[in-house]
Amino acid sequence: DGGITQSPKYLFRKEGQNVTLSCEQNLNHDAMYWYRQDPGQGLRLIYYSQIVNDFQKGDIAEGYSVSREKKESFPLTVTSAQKNPTAFYLCASSRGDRGGGPDTQYFGPGTRLTVL
Amino acid sequence: AQSVTQLDSHVSVSEGTPVLLRCNYSSSYSPSLFWYVQHPNKGLQLLLKYTSAATLVKGINGFEAEFKKSETSFHLTKPSAHMSDAAEYFCVVSDTGSQKLVFGTGTRLLVSP
Numbered sequence: 001d002g003g004i005t006q007s008p009k010y011l012f013r014k015e016g017q018n019v020t021l022s023c024e025q026n027l028n029h030d031a032m033y034w035y036r037q038d039p040g041q042g043l044r045l046i047y048y049s050q051i052v053n054d055f056q057k058g059d060i061a062e063g064y065s066v067s068r069e070k071k072e073s074f075p076l077t078v079t080s081a082q083k084n085p086t087a088f089y090l091c092a093s094s095r096g097d098r099g100g101g102p103d104t105q106y107f108g109p110g111t112r113l114t115v116l
Numbered sequence: 117a118q119s120v121t122q123l124d125s126h127v128s129v130s131e132g133t134p135v136l137l138r139c140n141y142s143s144s145y146s147p148s149l150f151w152y153v154q155h156p157n158k159g160l161q162l163l164l165k166y167t168s169a170a171t172l173v174k175g176i177n178g179f180e181a182e183f184k185k186s187e188t189s190f191h192l193t194k195p196s197a198h199m200s201d202a203a204e205y206f207c208v209v210s211d212t213g214s215q216k217l218v219f220g221t222g223t224r225l226l227v228s229p
Contacts, residue, residue: 004159005134006159031215039162040125040221040222041221041222042206042218042219042220042221042222043160043206043217043219045216045217048215048216050215058216088157090159090160092160094215098213103215104150104165105162105217106157106162107152107159107161108162109158109159110157110158110159112157
């Protein structure tokens with residue numbers, strides 16, 4: 001089956017620890033995205049990558065880091081510098097910029113991170 | 117800069133009655149508009165999208181939306197609600213040429229028997 005997988009589904013972290021969230025896609029998409037969702041708010045963009053070995057900050061990148069070493073993988077690290085990391089994290093992918101406007105973004109099932 | 121306003125945080129309907137979820141947008145350029153649905157603790161699923169073709173867009177599960185430029189609106193409708201429609205719905209805007217999406221704060225649809 002083609003799709004986007006995120007692991008783990010639930011993650012608990014102690015304050016002061018870094019943690020890495022996994023996102024893998026087998027859709028052969030060029031672009032990948034990380035969003036954060038908080039209760040009563042829409043999704044906010046953390047980082048995005050339009051091609052391997054390249055990524056850009058989104059609207060709320062502080063306290064997060066990413067890498068894009070492979071086309072199918074876009075892991076997100078939540079660092080200890082992120083002051084309020086408890087949230088639902090969603091990964092998405094799309095075909096990428098083909099000059100015709102935004103592609104449809106397809107979303108993974110999400111990871112719920114709780115800081116204890 | 118583009119933005120989107122979902123006018124209702126919650127909408128309650130009875131099964132079998134029409135659904136209307138309201139969305140107004142602000143965009144400097146020709147926008148692309150989307151509606152996504154999210155069931156509890158799940159990812160988002162695309163319902164439909166508008167990209168400057170027909171103004172009435174049909175989506176999955178019987179939903180449709182009409183792009184009205186004069187009113188800067190993109191309301192989501194369905195003639196008859198099912199219990200399985202209970203979820204959170206997000207209106208999303210993106211400017212043409214941009215891969216970045218801007219999300220509304222969501223409308224929770226409640227469907228009673």
